[in-house]
Amino acid sequence: MAAELYTSFFGFSERPFTLLPDPDFLFWSENHSRAFSVLEYGIATRSPLTVVTGEIGAGKTTLIQKLLSALDEDVTIGLISNAQGGRGELLRWVLYALGINAHSQDDYITLFKRFQDFVINEYAEGRHVVLVIDEAQNLSIEALEELRMFTNINSNKDELLQLILVGQPELRDIVASPALAQFAQRVTATYHLKPLDFKQTKAYIQHRLMHVGGTGNEISVYAIKSIFDESGGVPRMINKLCDLALVYAASSENRVVGINVMRELVADGLFIKTRDHGVYVLENPVKPSLDKAAE
Incomplete structure (x- = not known):
């Protein structure tokens, strides 16, 4: 599974960006x-x-x-x-x-x-x-x-x-x-x-990364800026984008999600951004290189 691949790759105890409400991950903006x-x-x-x-x-x-x-x-x-x-x-x-x-x-x-x-x-x-x-x-x-x-x-x-x-x-x-x-x-x-601003979005992402044993730097500041722009600062949308970005990074054996990973993710069209910044990820988004990486 793609998610299992990236948690192991980054050394996380669990997925840091699931969509289910979890008070243990609560970020106090x-x-x-x-x-x-x-x-x-x-x-x-x-x-x-x-x-x-x-x-x-x-x-x-x-x-x-x-x-x-x-x-x-x-x-x-x-x-x-x-x-x-x-x-x-x-x-x-x-x-x-x-x-x-x-x-x-x-x-x-x-x-x-x-x-x-x-x-x-x-x-x-x-x-x-x-x-x-x-x-x-x-x-x-x-x-x-x-x-x-x-x-x-x-x-x-x-x-x-x-x-x-x-x-x-x-x-x-x-x-x-x-x-x-x-x-x-x-x-x-x-x-x-209200949605998070950029500063809060950065702190939110780093908080969740560290909560699962990460350093908080697995996603670069430039990538976070892209995630903020695409999500409008809505936590659930941030989670969707971060989750996919980590999958992409792991499949390419990149230890850090950089701006190039985000550009590739956006270009592949795995989500639809609505007028109010809502992001709907398409079902079963699998990047071809994942199959090779999982072998």
């Missing part, structure tokens, strides 16, 4: 630190609604996983990813995330009472419930308004239920729409996660 502080603030102050947005691949899910791993035992978490649908369907997603039984024949009132009883019982046991909704931009206006109604479970003095919404930039526009005026009023903390 200024933006990521602030976004995490907003999430922590929301939890600490029992904010009814906290909203964090960012471009695709900006690191939102990784931040959420880091947050969940750091929460105290007095917090009951329900994590919902890619929920879709309108009123009623969302409630079933919520019940499933919290491990609450929901039968197909149960009507909405029965399901909501089951949810409300769960939240109140958790509070009586000294815990409060936090619902994290990832990819929240997929929710309809009706579903978001239903989430606001969920917060009515809270008492006058104590917050029994908190909601954290994480999504792409369009989530901000949705929340700001006139139809969700009451929803927006309950948002206590919000933050938009």
Whole structure:
């Protein structure tokens, strides 16, 4: 396998640029630190609604996983990813995330009472419930308004239920729409996660290289500048380009990814750069020389 070839070639303990969210690799850029502080603030102050947005691949899910791993035992978490649908369907997603039984024949009132009883019982046991909704931009206006109604479970003095919404930039526009005026009023903390600048991109790449046992200099500064230009500073896109660049370098037995490797990679057309700098790598990108190098 190409990836195994380059990890062995460079002496890495594992691939430094996988696409799966991994809190162990988290790079604390200024933006990521602030976004995490907003999430922590929301939890600490029992904010009814906290909203964090960012471009695709900006690191939102990784931040959420880091947050969940750091929460105290007095917090009951329900994590919902890619929920879709309108009123009623969302409630079933919520019940499933919290491990609450929901039968197909149960009507909405029965399901909501089951949810409300769960939240109140958790509070009586000294815990409060936090619902994290990832990819929240997929929710309809009706579903978001239903989430606001969920917060009515809270008492006058104590917050029994908190909601954290994480999504792409369009989530901000949705929340700001006139139809969700009451929803927006309950948002206590919000933050938009921006792409990395060049300095941060350089530090990010070196951080991940050193995390797997590298020196941090396996990718030259000129190559990093090319990676930044092609990726727009979006971490997931940086990972895709770095991963391919290391494959190319190893196949040619180059110990350093230089600008020539990046030029070759770009010229081979293994990815498509969209208008907003999103990069989509084509499936099974295999460079002919890899077969020879692997023999």
